[in-house]
Every structure is written in C-alpha cells, then in structure tokens.
Amino acid sequence: MAKSKSEETPLMQQHKAIKDRYPDAVLLFRVGDFYETFNEDAVIASKVLGIVLTKRANGSASYVDLAGFPHHSLDTYLHKLVKAGHRVAVCDQLEDPKTVKGIVKRGVTEMVTPGVAVNDKILENSSNNFLAAVHFGKNKTGIAFLDISTGEFFVAEGTLEYVDKLLQSFKPAEVLYARPQQKHFKECFGTRFYTYTLDEWIFTSNYAQETLLKQFETHSLKGFGVEQLQDALIAAGATLHYLRDTEHPHLQHITGIQRIDEKDALWMDRFTARNLELVSSGMEQGNGLLDVLNNTVSPMGARLLRRWLALPLQDIAKINQRLDVTEYFIKETELSKALHHHLKQTGDLERLVSKIPLRKINPREVMSLARALQQVEGVKELLAKSNNSHLQFLSQRMDPCPDILARILKEVVETPPVLVSKGNVIQEGVHEELDNLRKIAHSGKEYLLRIQQTESDATGIPSLKVAFNNVFGYYLEVTNAHKNKVPDTWIRKQTLANAERYITPELKEYEEKIIGAEEKILSLETLIFDQLLAALQPYIKPIQDDAKLLAEIDCLLCFANNAVQYKYRRPNITQDYSLEIKEGRHPVIERGLPPGESYVANDILLDKEQQQIIILTGPNMSGKSALLRQTAIITLMAHMGSFVPAASANIGLTDKIFTRVGASDNLSGGESTFMVEMNETASIINNISDRSLVILDEIGRGTSTYDGISIAWSIVEYLHDMTEHRPKTLFATHYHELNELENKHSRIRNFHITNKEAGNKVIFLRKLAPGGSRHSFGIHVARMAGMPPALINRANEVLAQLEEKHIEAPLQQNVKNIAASPSKVQLSIFDAHSDTFKQIREMLDTVDINRLTPVEALLKLNDIKSLL
Known part of the structure; x- marks a missing residue:
C-alpha cells in the first residue's frame, strides 16, 4: 500500500x-x-x-x-x-x-552532467569537455560544440557523414538532440556517445535566434559570420538552453561563436582517425600520434594541438605561416627558451578566467590569474622584439590588462587561502575599517594575555591561564591546588576533575569585542573579494583572447621542439598533385623502438601521371602497414603546419585522406567484417578527388579468396580507369596475383618490403623496393608468435603437399585471363557452386550494370556471397 x-x-x-x-x-x-x-x-x-x-x-x-x-x-x-x-x-x-x-x-x-562539468577533478587538462547538439534539417545537419569550462563555442553544418566526422574529432562528453529524433540519431551515429533528449520546440529557428542574440547582446549574428548556418544555429541555441536548464545562468564568458568550415580543413572520416591511431593506439591509451607530438607546456596549448590534429589546414598560406614561425623558433633558441619559461607559468588561464562568471574562482586562483597576466606581459614584450611578422601581430593583439592586474596584486595577499571563509585574503591598506578591526582582534588577544598575567600576579596563582571554547567563550582556568585563591568577583562556569573554570565581566567585554571584530573582518573580506570579482567581469574577453594566443605560441614552440629533438624536417607544400617523401619514418613507432635500434626509413613517390597507384606486397609483419600509415601521417602533419619525420617532403595540397586498414566486425550493428570493410571502402570510392590520398590495406580479406581478389582487383582498376579522378593510392595486399595489374595499367607500380631468408628463418629488412613479392611467410610469423613446434612442423608438411599439387594453378590461370581481357573482369565462381548457379544467374540478369553505383555493386556482391 x-x-x-x-x-x-x-x-x-x-x-x-x-x-x-x-x-x-x-x-x-x-x-x-x-x-x-x-x-x-x-x-x-x-x-x-x-x-x-x-x-x-x-x-x-x-x-x-x-x-x-x-x-x-x-x-x-x-x-x-x-x-x-x-x-x-x-x-x-x-x-x-x-x-x-x-x-x-x-x-x-x-x-x-557529463557535458556541463566545470569541476577540476572531472575535467582533463589536455582535452576540451564539449557539450554538443545535433539538429537534423531538411537538407543539412547542424551541429554545435560548447565547452562551458573555457567558453569556446563552435558551429558547423553539412552532410551526416561530415557531422559524424566532427563528432569523432571533437569527442563531446554529451550530445543533445530533439526527442522525436531518437531513432534517427542512433541510426546515423550509433550509441558511441552519452546523449540527452530535449523537447522538439527547443530546436526551432526563432527560439535559437532569440537565445543567441540575448547571450551575445547583439542585434544580429553577422559579426560572427554564422548567420547563414540556420541548422547549426538551431543546435547552438539548444546548447545554451540546456545550460540554463541545468542551473547555469552565469554565462558571461561565452562571448562569441566560431564557424567550422568544411573547406578549411583536410578531410578525414572517423575511420581514418581510428585507423591512423591519431589519439590512441587501439585499446592502448597514451600511444597515439597526439601523445607523441604533444610537448606543449600549457593546458590551453594541449587542447589546441588536439584540435589542430583533428582539423588540419587546407590553406597553403596559413600552413606556411605556421612553418615559418616554427623555423624561426628553431633558429632563435634564446627566444624559444624565454617564451617556454613564461608559458610554463601561465597555468590554465583559459579555464581560470571562465570561473569568474560561474562564481567558481577562489582567492588562490585569482592570484594564479594575476601571475598568468604577468607572463602575458612578458610574452608580449618578447614577441614585439622578434623579426617574425606573425609573432609581432600576435604581440599587438595581446592585452596584459595592467589595470586589473595591479588591482589584484594590491588587494589580495601573495599566498591567499583557497577559501575566503578562512580569512587573511585581503592585504592591509585596502580598506580602513578592515585594518581597524584587525587591530582590535589582534590587540584584543594581546590584552587577554595581559589579563592573564595581571590576574596571576594579583591572586598569586602561577598556573593561571586564559583559554577559549565554543560553549562559553573565553575563561580563566585554575587548578584545584589554587582554587582557594580565587576572588569572589569571579563567576564559576565549569568544574573539572583537576581544575575549575571561571569568567569575569572584563573578560566577557573583551570577548565580545574580539568575536565581533572577527565576524566583521570575515564579512568585509568577503565583500571586498566579491567586488574584485565584479571588477574582473569586463576583462573576461581580453583574457580569453590572451589565452588563445598563448595556446597558439605553445603549439608552435612544441613543433619547433619536436623538430629539433626528433630530427623532423620542414615539408614543402605545393599546388602540385604529387607526393614525394624521402626517408620517411613513422613518428609513433620510431619513438617506441628499443634503445640503440634505428627506424628503417623509406621513400615514397606518388603522382597523377606516372605512379598514381602502388601495389605493395611483402611478408606478414614486414612493415607494410607502418609504411602506409606513416605516409598518411606525414601528409597530415604537414597540413597541420608541423615539421615531419623525413629527410625531405614535397607534398601536394591534399583535400582528403582516406584509410581502410584492418578488418573488424560491427556485431552490435549486425554487420560482418566483410560488410564493414565494404561500407568503408564504398565511402572512400564515392568521395575521392584528384587531391585525395587513399590508403588501402588488405581489402577483400574479410571474404573468401576468389571474392577477395575479385574485389581488390576491381577497386584498383576503378581507381585507375573508371573515375575521372586520379587519387594518389597505396594498396597493400596479400593477393600477389594483383602484381599482374602493373603490366596492364600505365600508372600502377609494384613494390614490396624486402626480406632475407637464412636457413629456415626469415629476416625482415623493412626496406621498400620495386617489384612484387610472391611469398607471405605466414608460417615463419606463426613460429615467431610462439606457436608449438609440432603445429609449425605440420603446417610445413601441409604447405609442401599443397605446393606439390599446384593448388593455386587454377587461380593463377584465372588472373592471367583477367589481365588478357580486362573488359570481362570476373573469376569463375560457379564451378564450385553449381547448385546455386541458377539463382545467382537470375539475380545478375536483373542488374542494370550501366546504372549500378560502386556502392550498390559491392552490396550486390555481398548478397551473392551469402548464397555461396
């Protein structure tokens, strides 16, 4: 009941x-x-x-x-x-x-909630804590990212794929969307994020416009360059609504909104970010590209570097600007050391200033803010003296806010407590009444000591002492041995086993003065500190701007430090369509090598006219995947404006990097390894351009050998002949039959990773060389992995029997037939499946090849495979 x-x-x-x-x-x-x-x-x-x-x-x-x-x-x-x-x-x-x-x-x-946390113990210094909102418009999808702990606010809109890529890059702690869109959101973006749904009326244009204009106190949004992004602004309005709905009304530090334009950044889908291990290496945290590159010294710099990695530049002028500053820092070592010293002492200026309107900043943090502004002053002076135009421009934009800095240093003690309630926050000479009250409190305690001495002399009680408790305040304590000396004017308040406690009118009078003074002191200190925080409010925006400029300098100093320490070189970014890397290295693998072991560097050349596609073969564990990834990573680092791990690099401006590496099931989505592989590959094929870099590793291995070779073969031919674009492509494969493609197509070249056999062992030389490889050395790799000797011996016996019977001969003959007749690229899949021949034939008869898109072809192939 x-x-x-x-x-x-x-x-x-x-x-x-x-x-x-x-x-x-x-x-x-x-x-x-x-x-x-x-x-x-x-x-x-x-x-x-x-x-x-x-x-x-x-x-x-x-x-x-x-x-x-x-x-x-x-x-x-x-x-x-x-x-x-x-x-x-x-x-x-x-x-x-x-x-x-x-x-x-x-x-x-x-x-x-996860997306509106401002507590230092919840937040991570090196990454933003974004609250995101998604709005599904009629033609586009809008998205907004807001970090309440820093005041950063970004908006973008585009295709679902683009929004998915941004979600993967920004990794928001919480994502908002309209309640009726719950099913659609999960279909588009899965269940990777912590989400919360809001009423549909919140996601309307008028409400968003009203909310944003009220926040920024402007008549329009034209000054932010976002007025045309209606779907994105609806999402932005939803984030502000949510902040106020979750008891966060003080948002004065959210002073602007910034547009993310798809054309400004090199495109990488979420599969590429995962495959290149940009943030972490698989399940192993702390072993991704970001961890290797991040030698910033401030939290603001670390967060900005993460964003630079997620959104590499597309503008050659801006890329060269970063490269120029990096090169300048490398040459000007004394300037770099001085800037490095200042930056290390700024702390997290961006999050400190954001605590002011949130009313979360304490006295000790206010002093940290002042010290950070002193460092801004030092950085500004150093940059002003430099010979680099961009650094001089940054210096001009910096504002150390001298007025408020002077006030903080004048009013707050050098080492204040964390809590105002602890007292001793405000310096002497700031407030006359506060100084007088402190004298009363201090002299009052001294007077109590004089009372103790006077009464001791008058009564002849040598052990007399004045003490205090919360029950009846100040008292005189007399041991039992002297209680007969107590005057009649004393009032007894408490009897103990070995002593008696008394009060006197004079003692109570001074107690009231002291306690009253202490309470007034605390009240006044709190008032003065609150007035100081109010005075800081107008300085929030300039201090935020300072923090952004310091973050940029920190990142560029980081690039310079990396270049010197790890022997990176300046890349040459051109308008050409070629990619030429001399002695390229994988920055993450290189840093993880045992002491004394050096990385085997390799050259790569890809262009639009002579060597568009490289078919890369070689033994398992020989370094094929490392070579593929390092090529993409060097290209990516160059577009960030970073020096690269290579002897030299001429890199044509790249608009998109696509990777398809490895095979993994999406069991929760009901998709097999093969289906995931085909979806990702189809996404690549449908979005390539002449400026794209395509990295494909082991395409087709998620299905049977015949199917796999058919798909791999057709993908390479499609990238070469069947599209108007000529994307630079690296294609690693175990299907040695694909080496036949070089003989048939003018822009395909075979390369392999070299090895050396010594007896029954194989030594991986990890060097790239022209020509294809015919062996994968799978059994050697199994031995190296620690397989039992009996198993290895049996595998060798089976391999010998298969080679003796020429099991692969029919397959090799089919490959020759393909090369001889490219217009009929199809392996015989019916010989071994005669029972399903009729059904497959009927299925193929219904297909209009002229209207079939690459994605539909791959999916149709998957349907056929399911019948076999």
Whole structure:
C-alpha cells in the first residue's frame, strides 16, 4: 500500500518535491554536514561511490534507503558519479539552520552532467569537455560544440557523414538532440556517445535566434559570420538552453561563436582517425600520434594541438605561416627558451578566467590569474622584439590588462587561502575599517594575555591561564591546588576533575569585542573579494583572447621542439598533385623502438601521371602497414603546419585522406567484417578527388579468396580507369596475383618490403623496393608468435603437399585471363557452386550494370556471397 504524503516526515516531503523536478538525476540532498541520497538514488550512490547503503525511518512503520557522505567530500564523489555517466543535482540548504525554526529551505544550486562539468577533478587538462547538439534539417545537419569550462563555442553544418566526422574529432562528453529524433540519431551515429533528449520546440529557428542574440547582446549574428548556418544555429541555441536548464545562468564568458568550415580543413572520416591511431593506439591509451607530438607546456596549448590534429589546414598560406614561425623558433633558441619559461607559468588561464562568471574562482586562483597576466606581459614584450611578422601581430593583439592586474596584486595577499571563509585574503591598506578591526582582534588577544598575567600576579596563582571554547567563550582556568585563591568577583562556569573554570565581566567585554571584530573582518573580506570579482567581469574577453594566443605560441614552440629533438624536417607544400617523401619514418613507432635500434626509413613517390597507384606486397609483419600509415601521417602533419619525420617532403595540397586498414566486425550493428570493410571502402570510392590520398590495406580479406581478389582487383582498376579522378593510392595486399595489374595499367607500380631468408628463418629488412613479392611467410610469423613446434612442423608438411599439387594453378590461370581481357573482369565462381548457379544467374540478369553505383555493386556482391 502506498504511503500517503501526510505520513512522510517533513524532510522526506521536501525531498520528494525537489526530486520530482529532477527525476532523471541523482539528487545530492544536503542535511547538516552531509549530502544524503534516498531510495533509488541511494542504491546508485552506494554502488558507484562504494559507500554504505542503510535504511532510515520515514514516518510511521516505513523506511527508505539511504546513503550519504560528508559535505567536504563533494568534489571527490561528484567526480565519480559524473564519470560513471550520471546526471547529478546538488541540493543545498538555502538558510542558516541556526536561524530557522522547522524545516530548512533547500533548492538545487547546481546541475552537473557529463557535458556541463566545470569541476577540476572531472575535467582533463589536455582535452576540451564539449557539450554538443545535433539538429537534423531538411537538407543539412547542424551541429554545435560548447565547452562551458573555457567558453569556446563552435558551429558547423553539412552532410551526416561530415557531422559524424566532427563528432569523432571533437569527442563531446554529451550530445543533445530533439526527442522525436531518437531513432534517427542512433541510426546515423550509433550509441558511441552519452546523449540527452530535449523537447522538439527547443530546436526551432526563432527560439535559437532569440537565445543567441540575448547571450551575445547583439542585434544580429553577422559579426560572427554564422548567420547563414540556420541548422547549426538551431543546435547552438539548444546548447545554451540546456545550460540554463541545468542551473547555469552565469554565462558571461561565452562571448562569441566560431564557424567550422568544411573547406578549411583536410578531410578525414572517423575511420581514418581510428585507423591512423591519431589519439590512441587501439585499446592502448597514451600511444597515439597526439601523445607523441604533444610537448606543449600549457593546458590551453594541449587542447589546441588536439584540435589542430583533428582539423588540419587546407590553406597553403596559413600552413606556411605556421612553418615559418616554427623555423624561426628553431633558429632563435634564446627566444624559444624565454617564451617556454613564461608559458610554463601561465597555468590554465583559459579555464581560470571562465570561473569568474560561474562564481567558481577562489582567492588562490585569482592570484594564479594575476601571475598568468604577468607572463602575458612578458610574452608580449618578447614577441614585439622578434623579426617574425606573425609573432609581432600576435604581440599587438595581446592585452596584459595592467589595470586589473595591479588591482589584484594590491588587494589580495601573495599566498591567499583557497577559501575566503578562512580569512587573511585581503592585504592591509585596502580598506580602513578592515585594518581597524584587525587591530582590535589582534590587540584584543594581546590584552587577554595581559589579563592573564595581571590576574596571576594579583591572586598569586602561577598556573593561571586564559583559554577559549565554543560553549562559553573565553575563561580563566585554575587548578584545584589554587582554587582557594580565587576572588569572589569571579563567576564559576565549569568544574573539572583537576581544575575549575571561571569568567569575569572584563573578560566577557573583551570577548565580545574580539568575536565581533572577527565576524566583521570575515564579512568585509568577503565583500571586498566579491567586488574584485565584479571588477574582473569586463576583462573576461581580453583574457580569453590572451589565452588563445598563448595556446597558439605553445603549439608552435612544441613543433619547433619536436623538430629539433626528433630530427623532423620542414615539408614543402605545393599546388602540385604529387607526393614525394624521402626517408620517411613513422613518428609513433620510431619513438617506441628499443634503445640503440634505428627506424628503417623509406621513400615514397606518388603522382597523377606516372605512379598514381602502388601495389605493395611483402611478408606478414614486414612493415607494410607502418609504411602506409606513416605516409598518411606525414601528409597530415604537414597540413597541420608541423615539421615531419623525413629527410625531405614535397607534398601536394591534399583535400582528403582516406584509410581502410584492418578488418573488424560491427556485431552490435549486425554487420560482418566483410560488410564493414565494404561500407568503408564504398565511402572512400564515392568521395575521392584528384587531391585525395587513399590508403588501402588488405581489402577483400574479410571474404573468401576468389571474392577477395575479385574485389581488390576491381577497386584498383576503378581507381585507375573508371573515375575521372586520379587519387594518389597505396594498396597493400596479400593477393600477389594483383602484381599482374602493373603490366596492364600505365600508372600502377609494384613494390614490396624486402626480406632475407637464412636457413629456415626469415629476416625482415623493412626496406621498400620495386617489384612484387610472391611469398607471405605466414608460417615463419606463426613460429615467431610462439606457436608449438609440432603445429609449425605440420603446417610445413601441409604447405609442401599443397605446393606439390599446384593448388593455386587454377587461380593463377584465372588472373592471367583477367589481365588478357580486362573488359570481362570476373573469376569463375560457379564451378564450385553449381547448385546455386541458377539463382545467382537470375539475380545478375536483373542488374542494370550501366546504372549500378560502386556502392550498390559491392552490396550486390555481398548478397551473392551469402548464397555461396
């Protein structure tokens, strides 16, 4: 039987009323010195936080689940709940319990979700914590990214594939979308993100326009260059609505909005970012390209470098600008050292200044802000003296905000406490009344010591002492051995086993003065500090701009440091369509080599006229995949404006990098290895251009040998002949039969990774050489992997029998037939499947080849395969 409201305790009635307003959040309910959770929230908290789950009475004959923790542990436990993917509502006492009769008024003061976290323990210094919103428009999809902890706000719109790529690059902590679009969102983007749905009316143009104009206090959005991105602006409006809906009304640090234009950045889909291991290496964190390149010294620089990696430049002038500054820093070592010294002391200026409007900044952080502004002043002076035009431009844009800096240094003590309530925050000479009160408090305590000495001399009690407790304030304590010397004017307050405690009128008078002064001191210090924070408000935007400029300098210094330390060279970015790398190296693999072992560098040449496609063969574990990836990574690094791991590099401007590496099932999506492989390859084929770089590794291995060779063969021919574009292509394969393509097509060249056989062992030389390879040395690799000797011996026996019977002869003959008659590129798949011949024939008869797109062809091939 349900318990009536009247039977619940007043406290639980209050809890229920607040919980009803936040049903999908864990409610942390402040009760005295503890945050308590009740019912289903208590069960969640006990599991996630590892705290004890108990029960407490709730009216007559009723109990509720209960789990709590001390209020001073909020930051620690809040961090754990949000990291576990829970929305958390923090409900505080809005009144002083000492001044209230009955139930204390309570209310939610903060709502924390994965995408709106500002707590330092929740955030990672080196990455943004983006809240994203997606709006599905009629022709385009809009997306917005907002980091409340830094004030950064980005918008973009385009195809679903482009939005998917941005989601993969920015990796938002939380994604918003309209509730009716739940099914569509999951179909498009899967379940990779923490999501939250909002009412559909929030995703409307008029509401978004009104919300954004109110936030930026402008009459239009033309000044931000985003007024035409209607679908993106709707998404942006939804993010601001969500911030206010989650109890974040103070957003003065969100001062602008920035457009991400698809044409400005080199395109990489999410498969490419994953295959190139840009952020992490598979399941192993801390072993991706970003980790190797990131030698920034400030959190702002680390976050910007991550964004540069996700969105490499397409503008040669901007690329060369970064390269010029990097080269300048390499030459000007003293300047680089001085800038490096300043940047290390700036801390996270971007997040510090964003705490001001959020009312999260403490006195110690205000002093950190001041020290950071002092470093801005030093950086500005250094850049102004440089001979680089871009660095001089950055210097002109910097504003150390001298007025507010001087005020902070004048008003706040050099080493303030974290909390204002601890006192001793404001310097002497700032406020006359504060100084007088401090003298009273200080001299009052000295006077108490004089009272102690005077009374001791007058009474002859040598052990007399003045002390204090919270029950009756200051008192005189006399041991039992001297209590007969106590004057009659003293008032006894407490008897102990070995002593008596007394008060005097004079003692109480000074106590009132001291305690009154201390309370007024704390009140005044709080007031002065709040006034200082109010004075900081107009400086939020210039300090944010300073932080962005420092981040840029940090990244460019990082590039210079990497170039010197790891022997990277400046790439030459051209308008040509060629790619020429001399002695290229894989930056991640190179850094992971054992001491004393050097990386085997390789040359790569791809162009539009002579060597458009390289068919790369070689043994397993010989380094084919490393060569493919390093070619793409060097191209990517060059477009970031970074020096590259090569002796030299001439890189034609590249618009897109596509990679298809490895095979993996998408079991949750019901797709096989082969289907995933075909989807990704189809995406590449449908989006290539003359300026694209295509990296394909082991295409076709997700299906049978005949099917695999057929697909691989047709893909290479398609990239060579059947499209108007000539993308630069590296195609690694185990199908040695593809070497026949070189003889038939003018822009295809065979290369292999060299090896040397010594007895029954194979030594990988990891050097690229012209010509195809005929062996994969799979059994040698199995031996190196630690397979049992008996298994290896049996494998060799079977291999010998197969080679003796020439099992591959029919397949080789089919390949020769393909080369002789390219217009009939089809292996015989019917000989071994005569029972299904008729069904497949009927299926093929219904296909109009002239209207069949590459994607449909691959999918049709998959249907045929399923019949075999």
